[in-house]
Amino acid sequence: MTRKTESATKRSPEAMDVEQWLHVYEKMVKIREFEEKANELYLKAIMPGLTHLYSGQEAVAVGVCEALRREDYITSTHRGHGHCLAKGASVDLMFAELLGKEAGYCRGKGGSMHIADPASGNLGANAIVGGSAGIATGAALSAKKRGSDQVAVCFFGEGALGQGLLYEVMNMASLWKLPIIYVCENNLYNEYTHYSEALAGKVTARAEAFGIHAETIDGQDVQLVYETTKRLVERARRGEGPAFLECMTYRYYGHHVGDISRTYYRSKEEEQEWRNKRDPLKLLADKLVGGKLTDQSVLDRIVTDVRSEVEKGMQFGIDAPYPDQSEVNQHVYA
Amino acid sequence: MSTPEREITFAEAVREALAEEMRRDSNVFIMGEDVAEAGTPFKVLSGLVEEFGKERVMDTPISEPGFTGMGIGAAITGMRPVIDIMFGDFLTLTMDQIVNQAAKIHYMSGGKMKAPIVFRTTMGASRRSGAQHSQSLQAWVSHVPGLKVVIPSTPYDVKGLLKTAIRDDNPVVFIEDKMMFKMKGPVPAEEYTIPFGVADIKRKGDDITLVATSSMVQVALGAANMLEQIGISAEVIDPRTTTPLDRQAFIESAKKTSRAIVIDEGYESYGVTAEIASVIADGAFYYLDAPVKRMGAMNVPIPFSPALEDLTVPTEETVFQMAKTLCRRD
Ligand SMILES: Cc1ncc(C[n+]2csc(CCOP(=O)(O)OP(=O)(O)O)c2C)c(N)n1
Ligand SMILES: [Mg+2]
Numbered sequence: 001m002t003r004k005t006e007s008a009t010k011r012s013p014e015a016m017d018v019e020q021w022l023h024v025y026e027k028m029v030k031i032r033e034f035e036e037k038a039n040e041l042y043l044k045a046i047m048p049g050l051t052h053l054y055s056g057q058e059a060v061a062v063g064v065c066e067a068l069r070r071e072d073y074i075t076s077t078h079r080g081h082g083h084c085l086a087k088g089a090s091v092d093l094m095f096a097e098l099l100g101k102e103a104g105y106c107r108g109k110g111g112s113m114h115i116a117d118p119a120s121g122n123l124g125a126n127a128i129v130g131g132s133a134g135i136a137t138g139a140a141l142s143a144k145k146r147g148s149d150q151v152a153v154c155f156f157g158e159g160a161l162g163q164g165l166l167y168e169v170m171n172m173a174s175l176w177k178l179p180i181i182y183v184c185e186n187n188l189y190n191e192y193t194h195y196s197e198a199l200a201g202k203v204t205a206r207a208e209a210f211g212i213h214a215e216t217i218d219g220q221d222v223q224l225v226y227e228t229t230k231r232l233v234e235r236a237r238r239g240e241g242p243a244f245l246e247c248m249t250y251r252y253y254g255h256h257v258g259d260i261s262r263t264y265y266r267s268k269e270e271e272q273e274w275r276n277k278r279d280p281l282k283l284l285a286d287k288l289v290g291g292k293l294t295d296q297s298v299l300d301r302i303v304t305d306v307r308s309e310v311e312k313g314m315q316f317g318i319d320a321p322y323p324d325q326s327e328v329n330q331h332v333y334a
Numbered sequence: 335m336s337t338p339e340r341e342i343t344f345a346e347a348v349r350e351a352l353a354e355e356m357r358r359d360s361n362v363f364i365m366g367e368d369v370a371e372a373g374t375p376f377k378v379l380s381g382l383v384e385e386f387g388k389e390r391v392m393d394t395p396i397s398e399p400g401f402t403g404m405g406i407g408a409a410i411t412g413m414r415p416v417i418d419i420m421f422g423d424f425l426t427l428t429m430d431q432i433v434n435q436a437a438k439i440h441y442m443s444g445g446k447m448k449a450p451i452v453f454r455t456t457m458g459a460s461r462r463s464g465a466q467h468s469q470s471l472q473a474w475v476s477h478v479p480g481l482k483v484v485i486p487s488t489p490y491d492v493k494g495l496l497k498t499a500i501r502d503d504n505p506v507v508f509i510e511d512k513m514m515f516k517m518k519g520p521v522p523a524e525e526y527t528i529p530f531g532v533a534d535i536k537r538k539g540d541d542i543t544l545v546a547t548s549s550m551v552q553v554a555l556g557a558a559n560m561l562e563q564i565g566i567s568a569e570v571i572d573p574r575t576t577t578p579l580d581r582q583a584f585i586e587s588a589k590k591t592s593r594a595i596v597i598d599e600g601y602e603s604y605g606v607t608a609e610i611a612s613v614i615a616d617g618a619f620y621y622l623d624a625p626v627k628r629m630g631a632m633n634v635p636i637p638f639s640p641a642l643e644d645l646t647v648p649t650e651e652t653v654f655q656m657a658k659t660l661c662r663r664d
Contacts, residue, residue, distance in 0.1 A: 073411065107444030116443040123410060124443060128434050134403015135410070135435060142408035145363070145389070152407075165430075168400025175395070331445040332479050334503035 018293050021284070024066055024222055026302050028058040028281050031082045033303075033310040034091055035253075038081065038098060038112075042257040046318065048100055051112040054082035056252035059280035060185050061086035063225025064153055064245075067233050073121050073139040073152040075132035078113045079185075079251070080125035083155050088120035091310050095317025102323040103316070109323075109331065130156055130163030133182075137169040140180035140242075151179045151236045153229075158246075159190035161199055161206065170242070174210040177241035181232050182207065184246045185219065191255045192265045207244030219247025220278045223287070250274040339520040345378045347489040347521050348454075348510065351496035352379070352416065354525065356386050359414060362500055363390040365401050366418025366454075374418065376456070376515050402428040402453065406436045406505075409451040414500060419455040422509060423469050428453070436505040437480030450503045452496075457485070458511040458549050458599055459647050465635035468643075470599040472547070473606050475507040476576040482506045482530060483576045487551035489519035491574055494528030502530070511549040511599075531578030535587070539569035542657050543587040543594040545610055546570055549647075550597040550629075556650035557657060566661050576606055584610060585617035592623040593660045597648050602630030624660045629653060 035055045041047035054061065057079070065074065065086035076083035084094060089105065097104025098112050105115050116124035123139060126132040136154030143150035160166060161184065173180050190198050204214035213235070217228055225247060232243040252275060254262055262271075288294045342350070356362045364382065366374070370393045373380030383391040394401040398419060405415040419425060425432070436449045457470035476483045482504050486492040492510065499506040536551055537558050546554035551572050558568035569587050573580055588594045594614050596607040607628035614626045632646040658664050 075407075105444070106442060106446065109444050110442045114442045116439075116447055118410075118443070118447055123407070124439070124447070126435075128430055131403075131430060131435060134400055134431055135407035137400075138404035138407020138409075139411045140407075141404055142411040142413045145408070146412060165399045165403060168395070168397035169404060171395055171397065172400060172404065331441045331443075333482070334440050334445075334448040334450075 021288060022294065022298065022302065024062055024226070025281070025284055025288070025299060026306060027062045027086055028222065028284065029303055029306045030091065030310065031058045031061065031085050032281060033306050034081060034085060034094070037095070037310055037314045039253065039257055041098070041314070047098055049111065050256040050258055051098065052079040052256045053251065053253040054079050056274065056279075057185055057187060057219065057249045058082055059222035059225050060183065060219045060247045060249055061155070063222040064155075064183055064229045066226045067229035068121070068151065068153065071121055072150050073123050073136065073143070075123050075136040075139070075152070075154050076125040077132070077155055077157060078125065078127050078129070079157065080113065080115060083125070084115050084117065084122055087117070087122045089115070089117045089122065091313030092316040095314050096320045099317045099320070100322060101317060101320035102327070103320040107323055107327065109327070130160030130166050132156070133160070133163070133166045133169050137173050137178060137180055140173065140178040141176065143179055144176070149237050151181065151233050153181045153183055155183050155185065157190070158184055158186040158195045158199065158203070160184075161203065162190070167206070170207060170210045170212060170244070173242040174212050177239060179236035179239070180242045181229065181236060182242065182244045184244065185249055186246055187249045187251045189251070189255070189266065194265070203246050204244065212242050212244050214244040214246070216246040216248065219249035220280045220283060222280055222284050250278065340523055341518045342489055342521050343515065344489045344492055344510070344517045344519070345376065345515040347493035348378050348496060349380070349382065351493045351500075353382060353385065355497055355500040356382070356390060361412065362414045362416065363392065364416045364418060365392045365394055365405055367394055367396055367420055369393060369418050375420065376512065378515060379418070398424050398427040399431055402431040403435065405451050406431060406439070406449055409449040410439060410447050414450050416452045416454055416500060419453055421467050422455045422457040422471050423466050425455055425471050425474065432475065432481065432505065432507065433478050437478050440504070441480060448503045449505050452499045452506045452508050454508045454510065456512045457509045458513050459631065459636045459643055460513055462638060462640055462643065464638045468636035470509075470631065472509050472576055472598070473600045473604065476606060476609070480505065481577060484508045484530070484574065485548040485576060486510065486574060487514070487548050487572050489517065489521050491528060491534065491572075493521055494526050495530070495574060497527045498530060501527070509548065513549060528574070530575045531580050533571050533573045533580035533583035535569065536572050537568065537570040539567040539591065541567045541591055541593065542569070542661055543584070543591045544568050544570045544653065544657070545573065545584055545594060545596045547573060547576070547598045547606060549599050553648055553650050553653055554597055557653035560650060560654040561657055564658070564663060566657065566663065568657060573610065579610070579613070581613045581617065584614050588614045588618040588626075589621040592621055595627045595629060595653065595656055595660065597629045597653060599647060600630055601633055602628060603633050605630045627656055627660060629656060
């Protein structure tokens, strides 16, 4: 891959407020641990259906959402657990939703691919690839109409670059200077196909064609993702219009939990390379400990605490009751 | 002494409903192609941009899925958009946004989110517009749980139903017959709304029930006049909304008359007529003296040539003939 990405390794975390970065680290660990448990629930046949794990991409969701306020909007994707947690959802209600329980965020009616938590600004995950581009852009239009200074972020995988809807709404977002950031998580694969087989030209050029400011960055460096997003969000809040951010990243697991044998589309070496050299959690830990901003023991403690929170949350989901059968035809109409 | 009733056109009634609701609620806005100064190709919205400005009567690029989706995003975040989809045939372009997004948001979020949005669009053949500008696709959207569907047939109904649609907290597909925009009818000057799911008896009768929607209501009324000449008394009922559907009204009427024809301008196969006919067959079975008949658009792409196009849609004459046969008067 000969993509130009801004190098982050040289950047130091000194400017960071340590408390904030420990918080960021905790969020990334929470996503990682949540997904480990989600995978376990699938493997033990406790979880109905399939799910798409976010492991490996944590720095994108956390870095972006760290630059947002609670009332700012996001829309998410089929690979959405990371976005939910980063925007402020809690693990117990998420597990309950994954397991189809009434206590879940959507009373068990949404499931893994449809978690919505409007209270934390999460307008919902979407199982239609690129399907939320209109919704996110409409939320930005609404924010502008209501005179609020909310910003919307539309998360999508690079596979959504094949959907026409995205280009229709980017055109309108630019025309009307809407406060929206299009965050393209380029994890290299559209399901089982390398993106280079599905994508012509340069990604950022697509946004630039609409007069939208566009950048490609290393999506494994949470500090870089955060700082870049912060700049783009401030710009949008000032009324300077939309931006497009391509984050280069990687999913550690299969396209979904059942995608176990992957060698026909990507090598084990490639997977190891990303896990060993580009892991977003390790990269941040190295910066914090290496820069003597904190001790490894503090990070270990965070991991221990998060593990117990996730463990409890999972148990909550398992123990929670299913919805009553009378729920089946409730909420069809408001 | 009652005041003489005011008469306005169908298009004026639509415009009045929109203007009144936009005055009442500042969250209501219109978005679509050529809706502002042009007032749409049908001139239905003329004058609105002058009163409400371009912020609330927004011209968009020719991007139906895009502005439909944006309307949904605005609806779930506090606005009440009215999305203008110029021709009903273009509903096909917006289907993912309407069917997979708007219709399901409330349910999938366990009732946490709602999408109060109106998709205004058109239907109907007979304008010599060819196969891609003439379809009546109400069956497509009526099939999907989570959507409400309105197909009004008079200036009075369109005004009252559109105001209800804008106030409804659900996505509503609102389908107007292009051929009816110039039709005049009584519309009171005072404000009113019409509830969804309440059929309207457009003409009382005893011998046969004609359930007719939108453009087919006038056809059914014309056929009823012809039937009267030969001593058959036809009742004409207009469902006004296909979702929710006033099942009881058709059943009661069919029980009374013992015969029914259901007429809708959508394609006859798998159409709105099939649903309503089955409701009647089910609910009035023991009272029926003849099978319930259905009349819709012929199952062909709508042809351009007037000589052919006119064959595809039910007419007063074909409805009259069908009713005569059902009443064994042929
Ligand atoms: C419109 C649509 N087409 C196809 C699918 C099936 N599908 C689900 S995920 C996916 C790949 C998406 O790739 P990408 O957008 O890069 O996201 P990633 O899975 O890599 O996070 C496909 C093809 C779908 N859900 N929606
Ligand atoms: Mg991908």
